[in-house]
Amino acid sequence: MTEKYAFLEKVGREPSNLIKGLQAVQGVEGYVSDESIRAISEYFGIPEVEVEGVLSFYAQFKRVKPGKYKIAVCDGTACHIKGSPLVQEWVSRALGISDGETDEKGHFSLETVACLGCCSLAPVMSVNGRVYAKLDRKTTIKILKEYEAK
Amino acid sequence: MSDAKIKKIRVGVASCGIAAGAEAVMDLLKKEAGAIPVEGTGCLGHCYAEPMVEVLLDNGESVIYRDVKADEKAVRNILSVGPENRFEIPPVRKAKELVKVLALAGRIDPTSFEDYVANGGYKGLEKALAMTSAEVIDEVKLSGLRGRGGGGFPTGNKWGFLAAKQADEKILICNADEGDPGAFMDRALMESAPHQVLEGMLIAAYATGATKLFIYCRAEYPMAIKHLKIAIAQIYEHKLNVVAGRELEIIIKEGAGAFVCGEETALIASLEGQRGTPRFRPPFPTDKGWMGYPSMINNVETFGNIPLILREGGAEFAKVGTEGSKGTKIFALAGDLKYPGLVEVPMGITLREIVFDIGGADPEKVKAVQTGGPSGGCIPVELFDTPVDYDSLKKLGAIMGSGGMIVIGKDRCMVETARYFLDFTHRESCGKCTFCRVGTTRMYETLERNVAGKGEMSDIELLENLGPKIRMGSLCGLGQTAPNPVLATLRYYRHEYEAHVRDHQCEALQCNALVDLKLDQSKCVKCKLCIKNCPVGAISDDFVIDNTKCTRCNTCLDMCPKKAIRRVKKGSN
Ligand SMILES: Cc1cc2nc3c(=O)[nH]c(=O)nc-3n(C[C@H](O)[C@H](O)[C@H](O)COP(=O)(O)O)c2cc1C
Ligand code: SF4
Ligand code: SF4
Ligand code: FES
Numbered sequence: 001m002t003e004k005y006a007f008l009e010k011v012g013r014e015p016s017n018l019i020k021g022l023q024a025v026q027g028v029e030g031y032v033s034d035e036s037i038r039a040i041s042e043y044f045g046i047p048e049v050e051v052e053g054v055l056s057f058y059a060q061f062k063r064v065k066p067g068k069y070k071i072a073v074c075d076g077t078a079c080h081i082k083g084s085p086l087v088q089e090w091v092s093r094a095l096g097i098s099d100g101e102t103d104e105k106g107h108f109s110l111e112t113v114a115c116l117g118c119c120s121l122a123p124v125m126s127v128n129g130r131v132y133a134k135l136d137r138k139t140t141i142k143i144l145k146e147y148e149a150k
Numbered sequence: 151m152s153d154a155k156i157k158k159i160r161v162g163v164a165s166c167g168i169a170a171g172a173e174a175v176m177d178l179l180k181k182e183a184g185a186i187p188v189e190g191t192g193c194l195g196h197c198y199a200e201p202m203v204e205v206l207l208d209n210g211e212s213v214i215y216r217d218v219k220a221d222e223k224a225v226r227n228i229l230s231v232g233p234e235n236r237f238e239i240p241p242v243r244k245a246k247e248l249v250k251v252l253a254l255a256g257r258i259d260p261t262s263f264e265d266y267v268a269n270g271g272y273k274g275l276e277k278a279l280a281m282t283s284a285e286v287i288d289e290v291k292l293s294g295l296r297g298r299g300g301g302g303f304p305t306g307n308k309w310g311f312l313a314a315k316q317a318d319e320k321i322l323i324c325n326a327d328e329g330d331p332g333a334f335m336d337r338a339l340m341e342s343a344p345h346q347v348l349e350g351m352l353i354a355a356y357a358t359g360a361t362k363l364f365i366y367c368r369a370e371y372p373m374a375i376k377h378l379k380i381a382i383a384q385i386y387e388h389k390l391n392v393v394a395g396r397e398l399e400i401i402i403k404e405g406a407g408a409f410v411c412g413e414e415t416a417l418i419a420s421l422e423g424q425r426g427t428p429r430f431r432p433p434f435p436t437d438k439g440w441m442g443y444p445s446m447i448n449n450v451e452t453f454g455n456i457p458l459i460l461r462e463g464g465a466e467f468a469k470v471g472t473e474g475s476k477g478t479k480i481f482a483l484a485g486d487l488k489y490p491g492l493v494e495v496p497m498g499i500t501l502r503e504i505v506f507d508i509g510g511a512d513p514e515k516v517k518a519v520q521t522g523g524p525s526g527g528c529i530p531v532e533l534f535d536t537p538v539d540y541d542s543l544k545k546l547g548a549i550m551g552s553g554g555m556i557v558i559g560k561d562r563c564m565v566e567t568a569r570y571f572l573d574f575t576h577r578e579s580c581g582k583c584t585f586c587r588v589g590t591t592r593m594y595e596t597l598e599r600n601v602a603g604k605g606e607m608s609d610i611e612l613l614e615n616l617g618p619k620i621r622m623g624s625l626c627g628l629g630q631t632a633p634n635p636v637l638a639t640l641r642y643y644r645h646e647y648e649a650h651v652r653d654h655q656c657e658a659l660q661c662n663a664l665v666d667l668k669l670d671q672s673k674c675v676k677c678k679l680c681i682k683n684c685p686v687g688a689i690s691d692d693f694v695i696d697n698t699k700c701t702r703c704n705t706c707l708d709m710c711p712k713k714a715i716r717r718v719k720k721g722s723n
């Protein structure tokens with residue numbers, strides 16, 4: 001195996017750890033590249049098509065490189081009721097990208113997710129895992145501006 | 151109280167506390183508190199009052215502060231045990247709730263083994279180990295505990311099935327997938343008292359003879375995973391993973407974002423590293439589960455109840471609740487109400503008490519409550535005297551579910567709500583069963599048409615027709631329950647569907663395609679804020695909104711200092 005994917009050694013080699021292996025790769029690289037699929041296939045001894053078959057089932061796995069700041073707008077029930085479609089619209093408009101896209105500079109990517117577990121502070125979104133609560137238009141734009149400058 | 155010294159300060163830093171800004175508060179307190187220890191704790195469940203800080207005094211009393219800001223003034227107030235921003239549990243809530251499973255949440259440092267033990271932790275395990283495994287199962291049966299994951303299966307019976315199996319290895323799985331988008335009971339419990347869930351698992355392992363223990367936790371809960379990992383390391387360190395001479399292995403696996411993986415057979419497939427598709431039962435997991443070994447799955451909250459049952463005894467536990475539903479239940483309250491958060495109540499309490507008394511919702515403004523998430527149904531306010539137990543809710547076409555409870559205000563559209571749920575389920579269908587895959591997509595497309603004002607009266611029939619077919623033709627609970635939100639809203643709010651498809655009107659003024667924006671010239675002060683801020687230039691210099699350009703983003707409504715812009719019925723401009 002290539003040097004680059006040596007970190008896989010930390011994940012047990014049993015095929016039942018395939019998802020864990022994919023998570024490890026995405027944790028390091030931010031997405032699952034064709035190259036990493038080959039490495040995983042080799043490591044677990046599972047054909048590449050099967051690896052693809054498993055990873056395409058799960059929403060967590062990304063096949064394209066995400067931006068430096070990953071924005072996840074929650075569209076769980078509580079957030080939806082509290083106006084998350086508007087939050088999506090504001091973010092989308094401010095960044096010029098829609099759900100599942102990354103901007104040209106590779107600075108931001110945007111996705112909608114189902115519930116971050118902070119429903120009582122709805123609507124919420126997260127940027128690289130940090131949750132921002134009780135969003136209205138002003139705070140949403142302000143948060144994006146802050147990250148834009150980073 | 152003012153002469154008492156501060157012994158310790160605790161800051162609620164569970165996920166939602168942090169989202170509300172608790173980290174900055176904690177940092178500042180640590181800087182200013184000198185020798186007083188400042189600790190993080192879990193979740194008190196009063197999300198509406200976050201960030202929260204508790205000051206423990208050396209005379210044994212404590213003062214809780216709410217809405218704490220990360221500034222000098224707030225910190226000074228806390229360090230002097232001042233009078234500002236003190237928190238009291240609203241008296242009505244205090245009278246109705248019954249905090250047992252969540253008793254330690256927000257009261258201990260979740261990363262401290264000693265804190266848990268000092269508060270009665272692992273007493274349940276100790277008691278269990280002094281009994282035979284059959285006695286432990288009898289105790290759980292006696293308690294009447296039913297699974298909190300949604301199905302409500304009697305827990306003791308399930309344990310009995312696994313215990314009766316002879317096998318080289320038996321598997322125990324904690325279902326921490328918490329897939330209902332709008333529920334966070336399990337997250338709060340794992341973040342705030344991880345040892346309690348693990349103690350429940352250890353007791354179950356002793357009672358059933360399982361030696362491999364999995365926790366399948368959704369990846370969206372990084373703090374829960376972190377706290378569980380810390381707790382597991384502590385368990386190994388204190389050798390609590392050796393029960394009756396058997397060494398247990400405890401493994402955390404992260405989910406990968408598929409709702410259907412909350413279903414037990416799909417979860418097992420996912421744990422095996424495969425696509426998470428459900429399979430036909432029988433064989434039940436207790437016969438043939440993970441890698442073919444007998445396996446048993448319980449929910450986080452189910453395990454969280456176990457230490458209590460062992461500590462106080464099954465008979466005592468069963469004193470709370472109704473005939474068929476024993477103990478307490480944790481609900482995650484969210485939506486249109488004053489006090490969103492977590493609440494633990496005795497089974498049998500009415501919806502009215504939860505939503506109005508505890509949740510502080512305005513009776514004038516509430517239309518319904520949705521229980522059970524995408525698998526559940528809405529219950530209209532007229533039926534709020536229904537007691538909350540497994541069987542009563544089922545009769546109404548809703549379900550208890552895992553505990554998500556979303557309060558829906560009168561200004562929400564029920565057709566749109568149903569569309570939202572079907573959007574969710576049709577995307578989450580694993581695709582194995584045709585009726586689930588195609589049927590839910592058909593339902594979703596129909597509803598999408600309806601909210602876009604392109605529906606026809608025959609659509610209502612189509613939905614009513616499809617519902618039972620999808621139910622019948624689906625293998626797992628996802629498909630079997632997917633039509634519930636549609637059928638329940640049709641049952642109670644048929645007139646809203648009719649208004650959408652026949653008159654192309656949305657009374658709630660929520661469906662964008664059926665709404666215009668109107669600028670009331672008589673209220674307008676010509677500040678031009680709306681014009682400047684409209685992202686699509688839909689407002690003309692003479693203050694008229696071009697509704698063909700407007701995307702209904704609501705920016706101008708937001709900006710207008712005079713509330714001169716309103717949403718109105720389409721065509722009434
Ligand atoms: C589509 C679907 C999703 C489910 N999601 C969950 C879940 O997120 N958490 C959970 O505990 N149970 C979930 N369940 C129920 C589980 O299949 C299973 O009944 C439960 O985990 C058993 O534990 P209990 O007996 O302690 O309730 C789900 C079921 C279905 C059909
Ligand atoms: S009912 Fe739906 S989710 Fe369940 S197995 Fe069938 S296709 Fe998959
Ligand atoms: S923001 Fe309101 S007050 Fe100002 S110009 Fe627009 S409608 Fe008039
Ligand atoms: S619904 Fe958005 S955090 Fe739960």
Ligand code: FES
Pocket residue numbers: 120164166167192193194195196197198200334338491492
């Ligand atoms: S206060 Fe913890 S769930 Fe909100």
